[in-house]
Amino acid sequence: MPVNVVVTRQDRESPHALVRRFQRKVQSMGIIQEARRHRFREREKSRNFRRIQRVLALKRRALYEKLEKLGIRPRRRGAISLK
Numbered sequence: 001m002p003v004n005v006v007v008t009r010q011d012r013e014s015p016h017a018l019v020r021r022f023q024r025k026v027q028s029m030g031i032i033q034e035a036r037r038h039r040f041r042e043r044e045k046s047r048n049f050r051r052i053q054r055v056l057a058l059k060r061r062a063l064y065e066k067l068e069k070l071g072i073r074p075r076r077r078g079a080i081s082l083k
Helices: 015-029 031-037 047-070
Strands: none
Touching: 015 031
């Protein structure tokens, strides 16, 4: 929803007063709050992508449990390859 905020300079008005009036108008309309709310919005992941992630997580968990039973623990995160 694009919004245009227009503020025209009045007679004998300083540039600072004009900017201050513009900021007040933008703040009262809630444009900044709306932009901040949508700033870090993530898109929904596809069904197939979620399924693949679940399968990989199950494989990773099974491999980790197998290594733990053998007494071998990975030293750092991502040290185990699934191939």
